[in-house]
Amino acid sequence: MGFLKGSLGIKRYFIENPDAFREGREKVVERMLRYQFRSIEGAAVEEAVGWVSPFRSYDSKIKVEDTFLDSNIFLAMRVDRKVVPRLLLDSKVNQKLDSGAVVVKGKQELKQLKENMRQELLLKALPEPRIIEGVIDLPHATLYLNTASHRASGLFLSLFEKTFDVLPAHIDPTGFAFLTLKEDSKLQALSDTEESCFHDI
Amino acid sequence: MISDFSVPEFIFREFLLWLLVQSEINDGSFELGGEFISFRVEDQLKLEGEGDVRQTDLKKGVPSISREARSALINGKLPTRMRVRLVVGGDEYIFVLDSKLMEIRGLKMPVVPLSEAELRMEQRIFHLSQVYRMLELLFNQFAVLRLDSDKWAVQVKEINQWLQEKPS
Numbered sequence: 557m558g559f560l561k562g563s564l565g566i567k568r569y570f571i572e573n574p575d576a577f578r579e580g581r582e583k584v585v586e587r588m589l590r591y592q593f594r595s596i597e598g599a600a601v602e603e604a605v606g607w608v609s610p611f612r613s614y615d616s617k618i619k620v621e622d623t624f625l626d627s628n629i630f631l632a633m634r635v636d637r638k639v640v641p642r643l644l645l646d647s648k649v650n651q652k653l654d655s656g657a658v659v660v661k662g663k664q665e666l667k668q669l670k671e672n673m674r675q676e677l678l679l680k681a682l683p684e685p686r687i688i689e690g691v692i693d694l695p696h697a698t699l700y701l702n703t704a705s706h707r708a709s710g711l712f713l714s715l716f717e718k719t720f721d722v723l724p725a726h727i728d729p730t731g732f733a734f735l736t737l738k739e740d741s742k743l744q745a746l747s748d749t750e751e752s753c754f755h756d757i
Numbered sequence: 758m759i760s761d762f763s764v765p766e767f768i769f770r771e772f773l774l775w776l777l778v779q780s781e782i783n784d785g786s787f788e789l790g791g792e793f794i795s796f797r798v799e800d801q802l803k804l805e806g807e808g809d810v811r812q813t814d815l816k817k818g819v820p821s822i823s824r825e826a827r828s829a830l831i832n833g834k835l836p837t838r839m840r841v842r843l844v845v846g847g848d849e850y851i852f853v854l855d856s857k858l859m860e861i862r863g864l865k866m867p868v869v870p871l872s873e874a875e876l877r878m879e880q881r882i883f884h885l886s887q888v889y890r891m892l893e894l895l896f897n898q899f900a901v902l903r904l905d906s907d908k909w910a911v912q913v914k915e916i917n918q919w920l921q922e923k924p925s
Contacts, residue, residue: 559881563864564861565864566860566861566862566864566885567860568860625878625879626875626879691882728858729766729857730763732893732896733764733768733896736897740761744762747762747764747765749765751765751771753913754774754833754835754913754916754917
């Protein structure tokens, strides 16, 4: 599933200042490469976020021809997350304590032992990858994000802002009404309207 | 883009109700800028409001013409989410519309029979913007009526009459 096939769950954003995308295609890709995805396999790191090629999620080598499709910019953010299950962590810590390999005195030392074990397990854990896709419709200065998740969209926007120095504005219901009505006076009139009664008649 | 005003959520619930009733009255047909489109509520309708039961979820079958939907509406609930089928020209779209976020979920678009990614993407973006354009035109039509007290009174009367009718 993704932007190119299957059903979509869309969040829409307005890019008030799309200058960063008019600097030239190479410049845009250059900005993205500064925040390209870096694998956390074999590292004691919980999460990694970065840009990858929209067509090859394993590839951080972003190319102009993959990113610019006509007047649209196709973006793919990869999020890899490792989780150490609490039960596994507790059982490993207890195993170590019961074997007598480690003796802990007090809460502080137990906390340190748990943290060391967590780091050890993180190193071995396999990451769970996730791809969040976005498309910038440049003529309409609109960013479409293909996700319904608030966390995923938050991560995407944070990376987007770091990369392009611009934070897109979410088109919420009021934004939707504003885009439709195009006049503040109409929007104000709608805001001042009283609720209608369709029941108890 | 940043506005000093905030449109209350009930406006979007009323928009969904207006869409639901108008589509039932007019067999799903809406005229938007000289173009006829079809807009029908499909097999998912969620209504929310005050009272002992605050939420009614209707799934499968045809919720829009069901007694359950009318009963919930008469009891003061309004639609907050519905799955719709929109047909524009020969293009058919199915999606879930939510009054709280005015976001589109589970959007199914016409199949684009192109192998080249660039052209396929272009088509998909066209379809996506077409759906939003239609929704904006529908909302505009609703807002024109909603902001005119006389015209809106006629709409409210029409909605109330529809609510009192027995489902066929």
